[in-house]
Amino acid sequence: MKDHDTNIPALMATIGANAKAAAAEMAFASPDAKAKALSVAADAIWAGRESILSSNALDMEFGRSKGLSAAMMDRLELDDARIQSIVDGLRSIAAQEDPVGAVIDGWEMPSGLHIDRVRTPLGVIGVIYESRPNVTADAGALCLKAGNCVILRGGSESFHSATAIHACLLEGLHAAGLPEAAIQLVPTRDRAAVGEMLAMTGVIDVIVPRGGKGLVGRVQADARVPVFAHLEGICHIYIDKDADTEKARKVVMNAKTRRTGICGAAECLLIHKDIANGLGQQIVDDLIAAGVEVRAEGVTGSVPADASDWGKEYLDMIIAARVVEDQDAAHDHIRNFGSSHTEAILTENAKAAARFFNELDSAILMHNASTQFADGGEFGMGAEIGIATGKMHARGPVGAMQLTSYKYCVRGDGTVRS
Amino acid sequence: MKDHDTNIPALMATIGANAKAAAAEMAFASPDAKAKALSVAADAIWAGRESILSSNALDMEFGRSKGLSAAMMDRLELDDARIQSIVDGLRSIAAQEDPVGAVIDGWEMPSGLHIDRVRTPLGVIGVIYESRPNVTADAGALCLKAGNCVILRGGSESFHSATAIHACLLEGLHAAGLPEAAIQLVPTRDRAAVGEMLAMTGVIDVIVPRGGKGLVGRVQADARVPVFAHLEGICHIYIDKDADTEKARKVVMNAKTRRTGICGAAECLLIHKDIANGLGQQIVDDLIAAGVEVRAEGVTGSVPADASDWGKEYLDMIIAARVVEDQDAAHDHIRNFGSSHTEAILTENAKAAARFFNELDSAILMHNASTQFADGGEFGMGAEIGIATGKMHARGPVGAMQLTSYKYCVRGDGTVRS
Numbered sequence: 001m002k003d004h005d006t007n008i009p010a011l012m013a014t015i016g017a018n019a020k021a022a023a024a025e026m027a028f029a030s031p032d033a034k035a036k037a038l039s040v041a042a043d044a045i046w047a048g049r050e051s052i053l054s055s056n057a058l059d060m061e062f063g064r065s066k067g068l069s070a071a072m073m074d075r076l077e078l079d080d081a082r083i084q085s086i087v088d089g090l091r092s093i094a095a096q097e098d099p100v101g102a103v104i105d106g107w108e109m110p111s112g113l114h115i116d117r118v119r120t121p122l123g124v125i126g127v128i129y130e131s132r133p134n135v136t137a138d139a140g141a142l143c144l145k146a147g148n149c150v151i152l153r154g155g156s157e158s159f160h161s162a163t164a165i166h167a168c169l170l171e172g173l174h175a176a177g178l179p180e181a182a183i184q185l186v187p188t189r190d191r192a193a194v195g196e197m198l199a200m201t202g203v204i205d206v207i208v209p210r211g212g213k214g215l216v217g218r219v220q221a222d223a224r225v226p227v228f229a230h231l232e233g234i235c236h237i238y239i240d241k242d243a244d245t246e247k248a249r250k251v252v253m254n255a256k257t258r259r260t261g262i263c264g265a266a267e268c269l270l271i272h273k274d275i276a277n278g279l280g281q282q283i284v285d286d287l288i289a290a291g292v293e294v295r296a297e298g299v300t301g302s303v304p305a306d307a308s309d310w311g312k313e314y315l316d317m318i319i320a321a322r323v324v325e326d327q328d329a330a331h332d333h334i335r336n337f338g339s340s341h342t343e344a345i346l347t348e349n350a351k352a353a354a355r356f357f358n359e360l361d362s363a364i365l366m367h368n369a370s371t372q373f374a375d376g377g378e379f380g381m382g383a384e385i386g387i388a389t390g391k392m393h394a395r396g397p398v399g400a401m402q403l404t405s406y407k408y409c410v411r412g413d414g415t416v417r418s
Numbered sequence: 419m420k421d422h423d424t425n426i427p428a429l430m431a432t433i434g435a436n437a438k439a440a441a442a443e444m445a446f447a448s449p450d451a452k453a454k455a456l457s458v459a460a461d462a463i464w465a466g467r468e469s470i471l472s473s474n475a476l477d478m479e480f481g482r483s484k485g486l487s488a489a490m491m492d493r494l495e496l497d498d499a500r501i502q503s504i505v506d507g508l509r510s511i512a513a514q515e516d517p518v519g520a521v522i523d524g525w526e527m528p529s530g531l532h533i534d535r536v537r538t539p540l541g542v543i544g545v546i547y548e549s550r551p552n553v554t555a556d557a558g559a560l561c562l563k564a565g566n567c568v569i570l571r572g573g574s575e576s577f578h579s580a581t582a583i584h585a586c587l588l589e590g591l592h593a594a595g596l597p598e599a600a601i602q603l604v605p606t607r608d609r610a611a612v613g614e615m616l617a618m619t620g621v622i623d624v625i626v627p628r629g630g631k632g633l634v635g636r637v638q639a640d641a642r643v644p645v646f647a648h649l650e651g652i653c654h655i656y657i658d659k660d661a662d663t664e665k666a667r668k669v670v671m672n673a674k675t676r677r678t679g680i681c682g683a684a685e686c687l688l689i690h691k692d693i694a695n696g697l698g699q700q701i702v703d704d705l706i707a708a709g710v711e712v713r714a715e716g717v718t719g720s721v722p723a724d725a726s727d728w729g730k731e732y733l734d735m736i737i738a739a740r741v742v743e744d745q746d747a748a749h750d751h752i753r754n755f756g757s758s759h760t761e762a763i764l765t766e767n768a769k770a771a772a773r774f775f776n777e778l779d780s781a782i783l784m785h786n787a788s789t790q791f792a793d794g795g796e797f798g799m800g801a802e803i804g805i806a807t808g809k810m811h812a813r814g815p816v817g818a819m820q821l822t823s824y825k826y827c828v829r830g831d832g833t834v835r836s
Contacts, residue, residue: 024753024779027777027779028776028777101776107798109796109797109798111791111796113787113791113796115797115798118775120779120809122809122810123809205809205810206810226644226810244832246832247831247832248832250832250834251830251832251833251834253834254834254835255834258834258835335442353829357536357827358446358519359445359446361442361445361538361825362825363825363826364825364826364828365825365826365827365828366828366829366830367827367828367829367830368829368830368831368832368833369531369828369829369830369831369832369833369834370830370833370834370835372834372835373529373531373828373830373833373835378527378529378531378835379527379533379826380525380527380533391538391540391541391623391823392540392623392624392644392810392811392823393810393811395823395824395825395826396825396826405809405810405813406813407779407780407781407782407783407813407814408781408782408783408797408813408814409775409783409785410782410783410784410785410787410791411771411784411785411786411787412669412784412785412786412787412788412791413665413786414662414664414665414666414668414669414786414787415669415786415787415788415791416668416669416671416672416673416676416787416788416790417672417676417788417790417791417796
């Protein structure tokens with residue numbers, strides 16, 4: 001969508017300059033001011049829910065006219081319960097410990113220097129998202145908590161909802177005496193704004209894309225600034241020969257069917273050959289009975305698997321299943337076909353679990369637990385701005401703490417280097 | 419320099435594939451194996467110093483024929499003492515605690531999950547450097563210690579010295595049973611190899627350039643992979659009105675004159691107006707007496723400063739000096755002209771020092787200490803692969819620990835998400 005009345009490069013340059021200027025002030029905003037901004041914003045959202053719902057109705061109408069899928073429409077839609085959950089998220093982030101200024105580590109040197117490593121904000125975060133209006137509040141709040149400025153670019157579908165929620169965040173900033181430019185929402189639906197953001201080196205320190213593979217892939221390919229993201233969540237579960245029957249049946253069912261559309265949903269079972277005919281087949285039968293299409297090799301599934309099923313993210317009631325010779329073969333399969341997001345081992349054998357933890361290198365490794373726990377809230381972060389599968393800076397769920405950097409504060413007493 | 423016999427893209431693709439394959443193995447190499455590789459390499463370097471010095475003589479001859487500056491020739495030259503210091507560096511890194519596998523943090527969740535954050539290697543590091551042969555050993559050793567594979571691309575001037583040192587590192591890897599591809603040296607002087615490295619996304623996780631502003635600037639501008647670097651070290655010293663006379667005189671003299679060519683050398687003094695005529699002028703006079711050219715505004719220096727002196731990295735016996743209205747003005751000057759490397763405040767006023775630490779955001783902030791302490795060794799890291807002024811992942815001196823990432827290891831007991 002193009003907006004012919006707006007000079008997008010000029011608009012984005014102004015937004016960027018405002019963010020940079022505010023970042024220096026936000027970096028030493030007091031924990032109380034930040035918590036107050038979040039609480040007031042939460043109050044404003046709850047008090048203003050009628051108006052937010054009206055704005056959301058406009059978006060829903062636009063979405064229908066654009067022929068959005070039912071899944072997209074569902075993500076877009078707000079109701080009282082969803083607004084309540086946005087408000088709860090803000091309050092939970094407000095209540096978290098402030099990460100900025102914390103002394104992460106400190107030590108003395110023989111020179112007499114005392115060295116502290118102290119947590120600081122990253123600076124300016126860009127968030128590019130699609131239809132979920134709650135991202136406006138979650139991402140804005142997490143960036144604010146960590147002392148950052150954020151430039152939010154919501155999807156054109158959620159334009160009115162995001163604008164209404166953003167207005168409440170601004171109320172919070174005003175009430176706390178913090179700069180308005182701490183949380184900016186790009187005020188146009190023109191897609192050129194995204195291209196500008198991806199090239200704003202020197203202004204944006206990191207970009208977080210939230211949405212489908214198309215959006216994330218484009219951002220990863222084109223961004224000139226660092227990106228925290230995961231392109232796919234191809235989560236594997238290795239069912240070891242020493243797996244407990246009941247735990248394994250329960251965990252696999254949960255990991256596949258609790259919600260199929262999230263990045264932590266299991267997409268491939270690897271079954272040790274010694275239990276293929278026993279527990280392995282039973283779990284496959286469980287899944288088929290629950291309505292899951294199992295594409296199988298070595299066990300009897302719904303249909304035979306072919307090579308294209310390895311490394312596939314279905315996000316649906318479909319799963320691949322493969323019998324493997326041993327744990328090494330399972331590791332090899334995960335290394336070859338995984339997306340470094342989340343993998344689980346089901347076993348009562350502590351040695352096998354330790355090997356799984358040591359030898360694999362996904363962002364999240366689970367032992368006897370459902371891959372659906374791959375989520376910032378379930379990790380105790382209050383909320384998450386996304387899940388990162390890269391190895392630079394932030395890995396796994398990205399909360400306020402992962403949106404910080406550090407500096408060294410060094411104390412001497414007229415100390416000189418010899 | 420071009421090498422017409424070599425297909426550089428094919429060569430670099432092979433080196434990259436070897437590094438990726440070895441990285442999976444290195445990631446769970448035992449701490450003992452890594453320490454052994456480093457000790458054996460140290461022994462091999464000391465035992466083989468005659469041969470290393472002969473190789474170095476070839477490089478010196480090449481350097482003379484190319485008309486390298488005296489400073490470059492000095493960096494290039496090896497002697498027994500410098501080889502001893504390379505050996506000491508390897509032994510010190512060998513003796514350090516192994517960072518990989520350490521549990522950084524751990525907590526329980528109400529769901530029953532136990533979550534550990536565990537340190538892991540980054541993967542594959544690319545190091546692009548100029549004439550210092552010791553970088554081959556330091557960078558190779560730090561990457562190895564952190565369980566990474568490294569691709570070293572030394573300057574054409576130090577080609578023979580680097581090759582000889584690299585051979586000793588390979589001896590260490592062999593003795594410890596570790597893959598040779600853990601430390602690869604690009605075996606050509608062809609500059610096209612650098613361009614290839616900068617574009618090896620998917621293979622190289624981070625590039626560390628070591629050298630002058632020309633090299634670092636080119637890498638920062640052209641790299642498609644993340645970079646740990648500092649372009650300049652424009653270090654400021656703010657002499658507060660409450661500075662102690664003797665400490666201030668001693669620290670400024672050390673920060674400017676101990677070594678002028680390093681990135682931690684002071685380049686600009688900011689002097690509170692209340693002490694401009696007293697301590698400020700005295701320090702300027704000290705510096706002039708020591709042979710430093712002081713380009714001054716508000717005090718009497720060697721010559722008047724002009725606008726081009728703010729934010730200038732002299733790397734020489736030259737310093738800028740400016741009288742400021744108050745601490746806020748000093749902070750503003752540093753924000754406008756600093757390079758986020760290292761700044762110091764000299765004061766006996768704890769409140770002023772706390773403000774300096776809170777409100778500025780350089781990688782290193784010092785109180786009553788010389789900026790020349792900006793160094794991995796002086797921070798207790800044994801050695802450093804460089805100093806980073808960016809805020810992503812690593813900041814300040816980059817040692818083995820900064821060359822790691824983390825993963826989450828999560829333990830349940832058949833735990834499912836509701």
